[in-house]
Structure formats: C-alpha cells, structure tokens
Amino acid sequence: MTDSYAAYCVLDSDGEIPEDVAGLYACDVRNLPYGGIGVAASVLTRSIDNLVARAVEHEKVVERLMKMHTVLPMRFPSVFGSREAVLAMLEQHYGDFRGDLQRLRNQVEFGIRVVRPIAGLDFGLRISDCGFVPQGESAFQLGGCRGPEAPGKLYMQERYRRHKHRQRLSEQAAQFGHKLDAALSEFASEKRLRSLATDRFVFDGVYLVDNYRRVDFRRAFTGVKCSEPDFKYLFSGPWPPYNFITMPAAETTEPARGAVAAALAGCLGSAGDGAGA
C-alpha cells in the first residue's frame, strides 16, 4: 500500500511537535500546518492491526499534545490517503476548527456513568407494590383473577406489573439524574446527557470542565455519590473533548475512504468473517 497518514487531532499551533511524541507503530508525529493551526499526523506504512493497542497509541498522542495545546481529538482510526488529503480536510473545515479551538481552550472532558446494582427488571416487586387502584367495578382487579380459567387476565396482570416496575425505575432514574446533573452543571461549561441505553443505567453523561474547576467538579460528584451509595458509579477523565466537537462530520472523500479500508484490511482479515461491510 502507498503511504497514508494517520491523523490524531487538530491543534491550535502550526509549530513543530516534540520529537519524542510517537504515534502508531512508534512513527514520528508531525504537525501538518495550515493557517496558524495544524493536524498532528504520522505516516502509516502498513495495515492497522491489533486495534486496541493502536487505539491506546492514538489516545496517548492526543493526551500528550493536550498538555501543550488546545486540541480537537479525531476519532480512531482517522486515516487519509495522502498529506494533501489531510490539508484539504483542514482547509475545508478551517472556520469550524478555529471556532472549536477557541471554545475548547483549557477545557477537558469527564464521563460519568451510574448503574443500578442489580441486573434485570424483576427486583421481586409484587403486583400489590404497584399502587394500582381500580377505576371501576369492572376494572382490572388485583388478586381477584379467576385463576387458570382466566389466562388472558393473568397475562395482563404480569404485563401490568412489569409496566409499573419499568415506570418506577424510569422515574427513579430521572429523579437521580436531575440531582446529579444539577450538582455537576454548576462546575461545567457544557454537557451531553445520553439516553439511557439499558434498563440498568440511571445516568450517562459527559461534561466539559474548565481546567481550573476540575477539583470542584470532582468534589461535587463525590458529594452526590456519597449521598446515594446504593448505585454503582464510574468516573473517567480528564479526556480530550471528544464529545464536544461541534463541526459537522467531514464528508469522507473516496480516496480517504479507500485509505481507511486499506489500513484496516489486515485487521479485518484477521478478525475473521464476522467483520462485514
């Protein structure tokens, strides 16, 4: 394959990158400058294998540069077919990059996830716990079902029980989410709250925090955590602001798409038949 470029991040400098910053496969990382900003990138002379190790290498470059510059991290793997393709991308989105670099100056990202300690929906809740009050004489009567001769009604009782339980979990998550978010928002400049992907999640969010407010942010998190010890918490960061880049996704050009495919070819090949289009 011809030389491609692995890109790591856009940075607010067109100066040189220290020689000891190593990229994928220990290749030198260079700054490809354009109009006072640049893209940190390294030459990629082989197919990308061992994705996890390479992703860590990518992240390490971004975090290292984050200590010296404001950076806009790029997704791993961001592979371009040539140096010209990298610069064309930089030129195309120059205004967006400038705006984001200004907005994200001295900001880092923290991620917070909270889950319930018990898996599944059925926490042993009984139908009588649901607080259901029949609305009329012919309404659905709790405990008054006719047994095996009324299987449809039994079925609906079970579905109702599950519905109420799910509703209660949802309300509990919303209540807790408001409390945690209120405490954290005080010290964050922006946030992205994600929809709860599974029933077990009660909170999933990322916050953009000014460097000088990191300690306060952490303290606010710990305060809520201590007040609600029944949940399980995951706190991560400081990360480069992956989730706060506002520019639209770049339209991948055909050569770039080809370069990504070629770069990953070895990896996908070794992953077996499971990796499709």
Next chain:
Amino acid sequence: MTSQARVETDSPEVFVEELERLQKKLPQSIQATPQNVEKGLAKLVLTLIELIRQLLEKQAIRRMEAGSLSDDQIENVGLTLMKLENKMKELQAVFGLKDEDLNINLGPLGDLL
C-alpha cells in the same frame, strides 16, 4: 502503554457487564449473503411486529388503568397478546433470533424498542 486519563469505579465488573450489553445493541455490520438474507428479512419483519405488539399492550394497559375495559375485554386482549407473543417466540426460534435481536438502532434517536 496506558492512557493518562483515569477511569475510577468501585464495581468494574458491573460496568464491564453493562457495557458489553450496550455493545450488543450497537449497529452491527450488514452481512447480506444468499444464506442469511432470509434471516435478515425475518429480523426486520419480526421487529416491526414486536413494535406493534408493544404498542397494543401499552394501549391496553392504559385503558385498564382508566377502567375502560371490562373483565371479559381484558381477558380477550390478554389472550390475543399472549398468543401473539408465543407465535413470535416460535418464529424467533425458527430463524435463530434472540429477544435482543429484535431491535433497530435509530442512531441519535436511540433504539426502536
């Protein structure tokens, strides 16, 4: 070689389990081959039927809560939904589909079901 960002939790196994479950919900690669095209279509059709079944169930529960269904009506609705669910299970078994397969990721809108 490690990242300098820290990940802190007192229950790593809980999050690993949940993130693995989440991973299964992410859009999978499309693998359209003559062998699996039938299964792909079955997955799509059954997902849509499941969506309709869940909507009917929610509507029935709403009407039960409001007290606008008689005992006989609840029984009839329950039997219908139960038979539909059983039939769905049979079809899932035929096509080798699990419950979690019956979903469509709608990107930023989340999952269909």
